[in-house]
Amino acid sequence: MAVFALIFALLHGPGFDDENGSAGYLSVLLLQFVTLIVGGIVFLRWVYIATANVHAYGTVGLSTTPGWAIAWYFIPVANLFLPLRTMRETWQASAEPRDWEAARVPALIGWWWFSWIISGFATATAFHLDDPEKFPDAGRAAEILTNVSDLFTIAASLSLAVIVRRLTAIQKVRERDLLQARQAVAPQSI
């Protein structure tokens, strides 16, 4: 949706966000909001399951429970850095459940969070500037920031898609290994 929003904005040129702006852009903006809500719910469900999985591996010393892993996204200020910590820990504990803090974390997780935060700040600033009474000359700046926000949203979404895919694959392998280990110690029926 961010890609479509960006395309619509670029095709329309300056003024895409004002009263006489692109009707297509406004429609895409609405769809983008709906997608964010639906995608957010799906993503938070995945966060809960992924965090619960690493607890199920018997990993000790994790700083976040599955419930708090979701709650961090809604606590002001803490939501700037604790979701990143949770994602890093979930990755580490999935890769190496025993000595998980020694496991390396891919830089992609840092890039995902950086893009997400920049996107959020750009959106908030654009929204703040988009007030003709308070900032009569800031319309163009707000539009540029909206475009910047869309660019970083695209980067964050792509990074997150890769992270979710890779982490899910790691956890699937881990679960298969655990299942095989349990079957190996279970008494064999005659």
Place this chain on the structure above:
Amino acid sequence: MGTSIVDGTLEEVTVRRTMSKFTTYKQLIFKLDDGSTRTINNAIAERAIAPVLAAGTHGRFYLFTSFDLKGVHGIRLPDGQAIYGFPGSNNKKIFLIVGLANLAWVLFRIATTGDLPLLGTGLTILGAVGYFLTDKAQRETKQHFDEDNGHLATPVPGSNSPAVH
């Protein structure tokens, strides 16, 4: 948010900074009695515990994680020494002050201008959650350490000295 126990030897200690009330560590690496290794990055320890956290120290280490901190809150050594210290007391006070000051600001703004300041509201929520979680961690670490009272710290591997109660 939770507590755990490590029985073993502290193999590697990398200090980041020593303050009057606590010491922060870049990394602590434990060699567990079962032969495995456990690494703790970005840890903190209270000043009563910090002097004992040196490479080669053997015993039972009590670890915690809370809202914004993780580290060592207790040690039991083979010679019977038992040390407890929670390093988050200052943070608890800071969260309380942040929460109350911003709550006062929010109430003042509502009473005078009628609008709700977003930053003040956010910091009030942060202060409340931070205080609640740090206080919970403080109580849990104390309980965790006290409930294990009487534990026999294992002797240093290879030594013949018995563990002391």
